Amino acid sequence: MAKDYEKIAREVIAGVGGADNITDVMHCVTRLRFFLKDEAKADTPAVEQISGVLGVIVQGGQYQVIIGNDVTDAFSAVESALGCNTSAEAVRPAQEPKNPVVASLKTLTGTITPVIGMLGAAGILKGLVSLLSTVGVLAADSGAYLVLNALGDSLFYFFPVILGFSAGNKLGGNPFIPAIIGGALVYPSVVSAVGGESLSFFGIPLVLMNYTCSVFPIIVAALLCSVVEKQLNRVLPASTRMILTPFITIAVVGAVTFLAVGPVVTALANLVSTVVLTVYGFSPALTGLLIGAFWQLLVVFGLHWGLIPIVVNNIAVNGSDPLMLMLAVSILCQAGAALGVALKARKGSEDKEAAIAATISALFGVTEPTLYSFTLKYRRVLVASCIGGGIAGAVMGIMGATFYGTAGGVFGFMGAISPQGIDISFYAYVIAFAIAVLGTAALIWVLGYKNKEA
Known part of the structure; x- marks a missing residue:
């Protein structure tokens, strides 16, 4: 109905x-x-x-x-x-929330959420191009490869522009101003000057870095834009704001971004990423076990936003991230949980109908229907999904798999394909799919999903 x-x-x-x-x-x-x-x-x-x-x-x-x-x-x-x-x-x-942590999470959520779907789409397209190239359907020197590869890469290459617009929109300012600054960060002559001779900005040493695919510098720049823009609109005559406000904001914040924000924020982001990957390197199996088992619970409480930007940044900058595969495994175990309930529930029951719909939803990467209809409602479903996700995540860590996109569910197969062709990561995802989906469903079939079941 x-x-x-x-x-x-x-x-x-x-x-x-x-x-x-x-x-x-x-x-x-x-x-x-x-x-x-x-x-x-x-x-x-x-x-x-x-x-x-x-x-x-x-x-x-x-x-x-x-x-x-x-x-x-x-x-x-x-x-x-x-x-x-x-x-x-x-x-x-x-x-805006007065708590700076809450305010930061709100900004990150509002900035990155609108492009999450686009990240998944770009990852699928890149995986498809790599697959077609690997099996010989698409030649690397063909026009079709050139166009499709550009469509898959464009989001990542121009990430500062897109995130600048998204952040500006979220912060309530003119979104085109941070988008323009983001465009300057990836401007061809700027990118080509990275690593070249020393340059200065009116006598101030200029540290140029490659900001293509970067995440955090433009978000901070967008925050500065919103502050400067609001102050200018308060003091400038109404007749001059349309031109002078964006002119001054772009010039001032743009210069500050190149001179200080970009290098400092990039260094901090790299440090945080290094720490996270160091923890992963200490024990990939343990990291996979914990993330695979409990990631969906972090999503429930909104705590996942502390890690999502780091994962997205790693994929955008490095082209891959090992933690993303473990997050995808956690999504798969929710598909398995819903499938298990669908198989176990009585024919014609409300649970069976809802579980079938939730299974389809989770297989396409959306797990909330499973989480709130079954996983958090029935203890056995929660335990089974944690076991399935934990085992699958640990296997991913042991196999040393990595992810090249952000798509989850069945689309994760494309994100597990390396630009160089199918490697261990793809086979690891196949194994993860079997463990997380079929294994979790089998556990629920054996144990039942309601406490009164044997």
Whole structure:
């Protein structure tokens, strides 16, 4: 039966305290993310009982209402109910959280979430091109290879431009300003000057770095842009703002980005990445076991945003990341959990119908329907998924596999294909798929998923 999204929107808005209690709302892949004036006014038990709502998570200054794959339709209905017609980023100006950690997580979430799907698409395309080239269908010197390879690489190469626009949009400023600065970071003559003769900016030594595929420098630059832009709009005459505000912001923040922000932030990002990979290098099997078993629980509490930017940065800069494969394994074990429930549930039962839909959803990389309908509801499903994901993750670590894209589920096969051709990582993903999906499903089939089952 088709969902009544207008009804869902009205009930959710009423449940979170009404339109007057909402300062900002956006959505990610499966959740409506509300920023409320007073979270105490929200009636969480009532919201959880709304037909079409899978659950509620309150963390990081966000009141998150889990909808599922059709969150875009629900968000459009919320926009309409609030009398707005904007992008998926914000319905009305947000009151930024005072906690700097919460504010940082909000910025990262709002900046990276809109491009996660594009990262997955680019990874699939790159994997497909590599596969076709490996099997001899596509010659490396052909026009088709040139075009398809460029389409797959363009997002990563021009990442600073795209993230600059996304961050600018999230921070409420003119998104084209940080996008222009991002464009300067990957400007051909700038890239070609990296590693060349020493240069200066009006006498100040200029440390040029290759910012193609970079993540963090442009996000910090976008934050500076939003601050400078707001201050300029306060002091400049209205008649001059259209030209002078972007001119001064681009010139000042752009120069600061090249002179200080870029080198410093890149060094810090590299340091954090080194630390994370050092921990992985200490025991790949243990790292895979822990990430494969518990990653989805981190997602539930929003704690995954501490690692996601690092993983994305590694893939964008280095072309691959070993941790991403373990995250993908965690998604697969949720597909296995839903499949196990679908096989075990009685024919015609509500659980069986929901589990079949959740299996399909998880196989395409969206796990919330499984998490909130079964994994967090039934202890045996949680235990089975943790065991399946942990074993598969440990195997990935032992095999030394790495990932070349960000796509999950069945599309992960493409992300596991190296640009040089099929290697151990692809075979590792095949094994992970079997362990996480079929192994987890088998555990649930044997143990049952309800406590009363034998």
